[in-house]
Each structure stands twice: as C-alpha cells, then as structure tokens.
Amino acid sequence: MKDNFNRRHFIKNTAALAALVGLPGGNIFSKASHDELIGAAATPQPAVGKPVFGLKVPPIKQVRVGTIGLGNRGEEHVRLINAVGQEKAKIVAICDVRAEIAEKSKAFLKENGGQQPAVYTGKPDAWKELCQRDDIDLVTIATPWEDHVPMAIYALQQGKHVAMEVPAAYTIEDCWKLVNTAEEMQRNCMMLENVCYGEEELWLLNMAESGVFGTLTYAECAYIHDLRELLFSKTYYYNMWRIRHNEARDGNLYPTHGLGPVAQYMGIDHGDRFDYLVSMSSLQAGLDEYSRTVEADNEFYNKTGYRHGDMNNTLIKTNRGRSILLQHDVVTGRPYNRINMLAGTKAFHKGYPSQLSVGGHGHGFLKEEEYKEFKERYAHPLWKKLEAEAAKNGGHGGMDFVMLWRLIDCLNKGVPLDMDVYDGASWSVVTPLSELSVQLGSVPVKFPDFTRGYWKNERKLGVIANP
Numbered sequence: 001m002k003d004n005f006n007r008r009h010f011i012k013n014t015a016a017l018a019a020l021v022g023l024p025g026g027n028i029f030s031k032a033s034h035d036e037l038i039g040a041a042a043t044p045q046p047a048v049g050k051p052v053f054g055l056k057v058p059p060i061k062q063v064r065v066g067t068i069g070l071g072n073r074g075e076e077h078v079r080l081i082n083a084v085g086q087e088k089a090k091i092v093a094i095c096d097v098r099a100e101i102a103e104k105s106k107a108f109l110k111e112n113g114g115q116q117p118a119v120y121t122g123k124p125d126a127w128k129e130l131c132q133r134d135d136i137d138l139v140t141i142a143t144p145w146e147d148h149v150p151m152a153i154y155a156l157q158q159g160k161h162v163a164m165e166v167p168a169a170y171t172i173e174d175c176w177k178l179v180n181t182a183e184e185m186q187r188n189c190m191m192l193e194n195v196c197y198g199e200e201e202l203w204l205l206n207m208a209e210s211g212v213f214g215t216l217t218y219a220e221c222a223y224i225h226d227l228r229e230l231l232f233s234k235t236y237y238y239n240m241w242r243i244r245h246n247e248a249r250d251g252n253l254y255p256t257h258g259l260g261p262v263a264q265y266m267g268i269d270h271g272d273r274f275d276y277l278v279s280m281s282s283l284q285a286g287l288d289e290y291s292r293t294v295e296a297d298n299e300f301y302n303k304t305g306y307r308h309g310d311m312n313n314t315l316i317k318t319n320r321g322r323s324i325l326l327q328h329d330v331v332t333g334r335p336y337n338r339i340n341m342l343a344g345t346k347a348f349h350k351g352y353p354s355q356l357s358v359g360g361h362g363h364g365f366l367k368e369e370e371y372k373e374f375k376e377r378y379a380h381p382l383w384k385k386l387e388a389e390a391a392k393n394g395g396h397g398g399m400d401f402v403m404l405w406r407l408i409d410c411l412n413k414g415v416p417l418d419m420d421v422y423d424g425a426s427w428s429v430v431t432p433l434s435e436l437s438v439q440l441g442s443v444p445v446k447f448p449d450f451t452r453g454y455w456k457n458e459r460k461l462g463v464i465a466n467p
Ligand SMILES: NC(=O)c1ccc[n+]([C@@H]2O[C@H](COP(=O)([O-])OP(=O)(O)OC[C@H]3O[C@@H](n4cnc5c(N)ncnc54)[C@H](O)[C@@H]3O)[C@@H](O)[C@H]2O)c1
Pocket: 068, 069, 070, 071, 072, 073, 074, 095, 096, 097, 098, 101, 123, 124, 125, 126, 127, 142, 143, 144, 145, 147, 165, 166, 167, 192, 193, 194, 236, 237, 238, 239, 241, 396
C-alpha cells in the first residue's frame, strides 16, 4: 500500500520534484527512485570560489543603496533606510516595474530628507541597469519570490552586496547558486530575516548564549497568519503572485520567520546543523472555500484544486539531536503566531504571549516581577541601544528598523554581517525539502550542507560577539 501511494504521488509529480532538486526532469526522473531523488537533494555542489564565513570588506563610510521592488515591503525598505540617516546610507537608485509605485517612493524620499534617487521602471529588466551602476554598494531586493534569485545573482555578479527578502530561494539549486555566486564574487548575500531582530528574539538569543536555558533540546516555531483576504486581493500583491505559489505547491512556503531565530538560538551552521526533516500537510480546504466568497471577476473566483494544504507541519532533526517543529498556515481564521518556543534543560519559553519558566518553576511560568527581572537582565544590547529609534520608526514593532540599521552599520564599520549566505540557504531550503517530503509521503529528507563541513566550527554570531 505504501509503495502504491508513493509511486502514484511520485509519477504525478515527477517534473515538479526534479525541479525542486535542481535536476532535469524527463527520462532521468521517470526512472528515478525515491532514494535517488532524496540523494540528489543532499548532494553537495562543487565550490567555485572561497568560503565567505565572517567575510570582511573594507568599511563603507556611506553605503550607496539601490532598491529593487517597491511594493508593500520595498517601500518599507526605502522608508527605513532613509530613517537610518544619510550620513550612514544614501539611496542612489530605486526600481519597480510599475512606474506609479516607483514614483511614490521617489516622492516619499524627496519629502522626507530630500534624497533624489535615479528611478528605473517601465520594463521587466530595468533592474539590471540599476545593478550595472558603478556607484552602488548594496542592492536590496523585495520582489516576488520567483525574482529573488535571478536578481541577487546578477547584482552579485556586478560586484554588489545583496540584501534580499525572505525566503531567499525556493529550489535547492537556487540555494546553491546563491552560495556559489557569493563565494565566487566574495560579496555579502544576506537574507533580510527581520524576526531575528525582534526584541523578544534578541532577548532569547542572549539568554540562550548566556546559559540560562542550559542545554537546548527542542523548539517549536511557525508562520501562522491568516492571509486569505490578501492572497485573493487583486491589488495587494503585484499580479497576485503569492496565491500562485499556494495554487501550485505544497510544503512550507514561508519557513524563515519562525525558523531563523531558532536557528540562531541553536547555533545552526555555527556548531550544529539541520540534518533531516519530515513534512506533512493537512487537507486543503481554506482556499477552495474562500475562493467562492470573492468577486466573480477575480481570476481565482470559485477555483478549486489548490495544492497547498491548510497546515504544513515540518519536523527538523539537528545533527546534535535537537528537534524543531515548524508550522505554516496562512489560510485559517486564527490569531497570528510564530510560537517562538524554546526548551532547554534549565528553562523554557513560549511566545504569544511571551512566558518564561526557569529553574525551579517547573509547573508554572515566572510571575510578572520575576519575568521582568529576566527581561531587564538579559535585554540585548543592540535592542537597548536602538530602542527609542526603533519605537519611533517602527516596522513590525521596530525589528525592521533594527535589522536595516544593523546591516548598514556593519558595512559602515567593515565588520562581518550577522547573517550570511549560508544562513539564507540553510533556512530557505526547508521549502523545497518539505515539498519533496510531502510529495513522497512524509519521508525523511536530508539537508544539503551549504557550508561544506564548516558548520562544525563553533562561531559566535556577530550580533552576540559584537553587538
Ligand atoms: N520580512 C517581512 O516581514 C516581509 C513582509 C512582507 C513581504 N516580505 C517579502 O517581500 C517580498 C515582496 O513582498 P510584497 O508583499 O512587498 O509584494 P508586492 O507585490 O507588494 O511587491 C513586489 C514589488 O515588486 C515589483 N516587481 C515585480 N516584478 C518586478 C521586476 N521585474 N522589476 C522590478 N520590480 C518588480 C512589483 O511591481 C511590486 O511593487 C516577498 O519576498 C515577501 O516574502 C517580507
């Protein structure tokens, strides 16, 4: 029965699976076994350059920025980089395929400090001209998922540092392309995982580093966000790009907001690594049913057969034996939640709302006063330093401002960035690996090692060593 199940799914999705592991479909995969597919997923790719662990580039006194994609997220990039201050960063050029969107950001900058960036728009590859400019140090990317990798690779090849939105990539092959190109060009390629800069997440990281949790054993995290109205909106996402992924794919499509902070608590690729995962999706019903409620002239009106199960559960095992439950649900009417649960031999935390148990409090969480004491004692120095500015400038409670300030500040000082291309690849690759596991009946799938063995080295994160 199991074999029939697997074979049916396997044959149906052969081409899609081949694309996930970055290998040609057709003949090879019509004969390939599950083991071959899973083996292909974990196979290391040859390096074409030198590693970029702790990459140091000369200090850039004023970082010259080019921004691609100025929609919901990109206009925030522009607003917040502007808020970092022109002495630290100048926005030299902006690009969006839609002229009216580009003009909106241009007008914002003019009215708020007088920056006058060059504008690239009007054709799908205008962004290439932005990347070709020789007066840009850093290219930021906030475009639909399918555009992240081609844009990042091209910008890196033009000698630019890249900061790209989440997830960095959604095929294994694309994750390798990012790693190999960053190594070849010796440039930073950072995925902008803003949640790693949340007040609660930095505080937990600080406590984990200081030993409050003892030995870390397991974690639970998630992206649970009812996006149905936005997914079906004809105007919110450019060309409704996001629902097309839910229509065509099944797995964890957005893993990094939950997983990024947990990976940092656990020192993933800094002494531990993701070893393998198993993934299972629930029944898909939310999108089918919601599609009946939208206007009849909506392209997705009354459509059925969306592939993405309403809830995806992925379990990750780390090399040191820790486990992580990672969830993804964007279609159920329930409150937003990233869970942010961390367990160790000496303490336990869960988020939403944040509650902490330490030492002898096995059967209950710390009372308000004791909790506050831990909050103050282990407040992260970076957050403390930027607290007032973060409150003023906002962006998901200030985490977006702190992230962009920190990125610019590291480039100003010529110190390594907190997150490197290996983090972006290791956290994002959960998407194609979970798709593979789901399609093959929740089988275990090994992670590729983007660090090529370097993960074994215990390394302190920049945000801990040099906050
Ligand atoms: N980190 C976060 O908290 C967070 C929040 C929201 C979105 N995001 C990420 O940001 C990215 C963008 O999401 P969004 O909500 O802003 O979507 P969006 O549709 O609002 O924005 C995408 C923009 O890219 C532009 N674009 C499309 N093709 C282009 C091209 N060829 N050249 C130039 N511009 C092009 C579109 O016109 C649009 O303005 C996604 O990767 C998403 O996952 C991250």
